Amino acid sequence: MIRYQLALLAHSQRWLPPLLAYLIxxxxxxxxxxxxxxxxxxxxxxxxxxxxxxxxxxxVDAEDPTQRLITQVHAGRLSTVLSGIVGAVALCSAVLMVIPLVWAALVHPGFSAGVLVDGVVAHVACAAAGVAVGLPCSRLLLPRIGYTMLAALALLGIVLLVRWVPVVNPMLRGLLGSGPGSAVALGLLGGVLLLAVSAAGTGWAVHRRA
Incomplete structure (x- = not known):
């Protein structure tokens, strides 16, 4: 299922705009x-x-509802499809995560193992949070692109900018300040938990609508 989702994403070429923006x-x-x-x-x-x-x-939106239903039938369960989506995006995020980590190690002096660990954990936590936001905002629950954009922008704004949401913002503020302390570990825990809740909640909502 992960291979199928990666092939679907590659064939759709919808990965190109975010990749170019990220590299810039x-x-x-x-x-x-x-x-x-x-x-x-x-x-x-x-x-x-x-x-x-x-x-x-x-x-998710690369497949229309009919194609997605066929995929689900072949997969046997919706959870398998969701796992494939999460796994495919996780692999893409892992590749994208390596770029800034290696880049910083090559061009910045005083690079240490502690900095590298903080960077790895922060990127993993943020990737998990991004997938968690994307699942309920996709065509799985929101059939119109306008609703998708508004919901995704709102949820991303909450996760990234609201201080009292213990997922991404406290961790990023720690990295921007004098030191991350335990904020990085808590950010990883928050990102993984948010992803688990989002995947479970999205699957439940899709079943309810079926």
């Missing part, structure tokens, strides 16, 4: 070799949240 952002971020690495990771991880959400919606 990274080119601007890492152009100054004298910058501190953790704040740059905060920005690239936040951007990965948006990209992962975009890829999730693009992948």
């Amino acid at each position: 952002l990274l080119g601007v971020l890492f152009s100054d070799a004298g910058s501190e690495t953790r704040p740059l990771y905060a920005v690239s991880a936040g951007a990965l949240t948006v990209v992962a959400c975009w890829l999730t919606i693009a992948l």
Whole structure:
């Protein structure tokens, strides 16, 4: 199922706009070799949240409802289809995550293992949060692209900008400040939990509508 979803995404070419936007952002971020690495990771991880959400919606919407029903019949269960979508976007996000991590290690002085660990955990947490936002905002629940855009922008704004939501924002503020402390680990826990709740809730809602 993951291979099928990756092939579907590649064939649709809907991955190209977020990839280009992400690479342009990274080119601007890492152009100054004298910058501190953790704040740059905060920005690239936040951007990965948006990209992962975009890829999730693009992948789900690459199939019309009839095609998705055929896929579900062949898969046997909706949970298998959802797992394939999450797995495919996770693999894409893992590839995108490597780019800023390696880039920073090559061009920034004073790079340490602790910084690398913080960067890895932050990007994983943000990718999980992005997929979690994208699932309920996709055509699985919202049939019109206008509703999808409004819902995705609203949820991304809450996850990224609202301080008291313990998922992404506290972690990114920690990376931007003097030190992340435990915020990175809590951000990873929050991102994974949000993804689990989102996948379960989306699957339940789809079953209710069927």
